[in-house]
Amino acid sequence: MNKYFYPALAALVLLGSAYTFVATSWQIADGYSIGFSSNDAGGVFKTFKGVLVFDEQNPAASKFDVTIDAASINTGNGLQNKHAKSDEWFDVAKYPVIHYTSSRIVKAGSGYQVTGDLEIHGVKKPVTIPFTFQKTAKGAVFTGSFTVNRSDFHVGKPGGDVAEQIKIDISVPVTKQ
Amino acid sequence: MFKKALSLGIVSGFLAGMAGIIYAHLYYSINEADFSKVASSIRVIMSSLAGGVLAAIGFTLLNKWLKRNGEIVFNLLFSILSFASLLMPIAFKLPTSLETPELFPGMVIPMHFFPALAWFTLKPLFIRHAYPVA
Numbered sequence: 613m614n615k616y617f618y619p620a621l622a623a624l625v626l627l628g629s630a631y632t633f634v635a636t637s638w639q640i641a642d643g644y645s646i647g648f649s650s651n652d653a654g655g656v657f658k659t660f661k662g663v664l665v666f667d668e669q670n671p672a673a674s675k676f677d678v679t680i681d682a683a684s685i686n687t688g689n690g691l692q693n694k695h696a697k698s699d700e701w702f703d704v705a706k707y708p709v710i711h712y713t714s715s716r717i718v719k720a721g722s723g724y725q726v727t728g729d730l731e732i733h734g735v736k737k738p739v740t741i742p743f744t745f746q747k748t749a750k751g752a753v754f755t756g757s758f759t760v761n762r763s764d765f766h767v768g769k770p771g772g773d774v775a776e777q778i779k780i781d782i783s784v785p786v787t788k789q
Numbered sequence: 790m791f792k793k794a795l796s797l798g799i800v801s802g803f804l805a806g807m808a809g810i811i812y813a814h815l816y817y818s819i820n821e822a823d824f825s826k827v828a829s830s831i832r833v834i835m836s837s838l839a840g841g842v843l844a845a846i847g848f849t850l851l852n853k854w855l856k857r858n859g860e861i862v863f864n865l866l867f868s869i870l871s872f873a874s875l876l877m878p879i880a881f882k883l884p885t886s887l888e889t890p891e892l893f894p895g896m897v898i899p900m901h902f903f904p905a906l907a908w909f910t911l912k913p914l915f916i917r918h919a920y921p922v923a
Contacts, residue, residue, distance in 0.1 A: 647885075655885050656885040686885045686888075686890065687885070687890075688882040688884060688885050688887070688890055689880070689881065689882045689883065689890055690889075690890045690891025690892070690893060690894065691879065691880075691891075692882075693890060694891065
């Protein structure tokens with residue numbers, strides 16, 4: 613009995629302490645907003661899903677893996693939506709999702725910063741997104757804002773009426789899983 | 790003349806608005822696309838009334854300036870302007886909270902013809918001849 617007690621206790625303590633370092637999984641709640649804007653075009657992506665594992669105390673153990681349904685784009689205008697889904701822009705038939713996977717999350721000032729790979733239109737590029745994490749009564753809200761150059765991802769023809777730099781605004785309410 | 794034209798404009802505008810509301814309700818029920826946030830019943834009625842009143846002003850002025858040809862020019866202009874106004878719903882940007890914006894022009898485009906349709910239908914009841922036939 614004594615032979616196994618201390619090793620078991622040690623294993624239990626180790627497991628318990630390891631558990632405290634496991635970041636919390638968050639479930640994406642309704643009311644999220646993935647918006648984009650430029651001088652000319654603007655709109656939202658309606659469908660967004662993924663895995664958000666995040667711990668304020670231990671951002672290094674956190675991980676984001678999210679996808680946006682490219683076909684869920686809504687600019688508020690039917691013709692523009694059709695155009696945006698076409699092969700000239702997002703080519704949703706060939707590239708149905710926009711994918712972001714984090715590789716590193718760090719504390720940055722009053723907020724955080726996630727670095728990862730953003731894949732749009734079949735082109736994968738490293739992108740760093742500053743974000744904040746605010747706890748609410750129901751859970752928490754991730755809020756971030758960053759800019760991407762659409763030509764880096766071969767989205768649309770270079771130049772033209774739509775600006776190269778597209779601002780992305782993200783607000784994702786989450787609940788604890 | 791203006792009094793009769795204005796009466797025609799108001800009545801035809803109102804009826805066009807009513808037709809627009811009925812059409813919008815039909816459209817909602819068939820397509821399950823609710824655009825009442827941007828094209829509410831009151832907006833449909835008021836814009837149709839505005840169309841009718843503007844038509845009355847245009848009709849009176851054109852008959853005054855162009856005499857016998859006034860009505861011909863007016864009819865042409867009213868039809869052309871109704872047709873040209875289709876660009877507005879096609880280019881209109883809806884709030885992104887509304888689903889299926891591609892169905893919006895299908896609802897609004899027919900409404901743009903209702904004031905002209907009502908005007909041309911009711912005109913003989915209000916004004917037999919804009920300019921007396923010799």
